[in-house]
Amino acid sequence: MKRIPKQEYTAEFKEQAVKRAQEVGVGVAARELGLVAQTLRNWVKAAGAGQLSGAGAKPVTAEQMEISRLRAENARLKMHVDLLKKATAYFAKDAL
Numbered sequence: 745m746k747r748i749p750k751q752e753y754t755a756e757f758k759e760q761a762v763k764r765a766q767e768v769g770v771g772v773a774a775r776e777l778g779l780v781a782q783t784l785r786n787w788v789k790a791a792g793a794g795q796l797s798g799a800g801a802k803p804v805t806a807e808q809m810e811i812s813r814l815r816a817e818n819a820r821l822k823m824h825v826d827l828l829k830k831a832t833a834y835f836a837k838d839a840l
Contacts, residue, residue, distance in 0.1 A: 755796065757809065762791045777809065778816020 753761075765773040765784050774781040790796040 758787050758796055759791070760809065762788050762796065776813055778813050778819075 761773060761777055761779065761784055764776065765788050767773075768776075770784050770788065771781055773779075774784045777784075787796060
């Protein structure tokens with residue numbers, strides 16, 4: 745599996761992610777936003793302690809959050825396609 749480069753998130757994005765996690769749960773919110781669940785759990789814990797900070801002061805719009813989610817979904821789907829290609833090649837060898 746490919747290693748994803750470390751990303752920096754704004755304070756506003758983190759706050760919105762924490763709010764979403766409190767609404768629907770950490771696992772669901774992490775999948776929606778394309779985050780690792782443990783990262784979101786850490787943010788929720790930090791927000792509870794009042795120590796949630798971001799990489800910059802640039803506000804994140806709803807469109808930017810959607811783009812982030814779609815990029816994560818696109819990467820996940822590409823990984824599935826690669827797996828299916830490998831499986832197809834494997835089973836094609838067995839059929840001969």
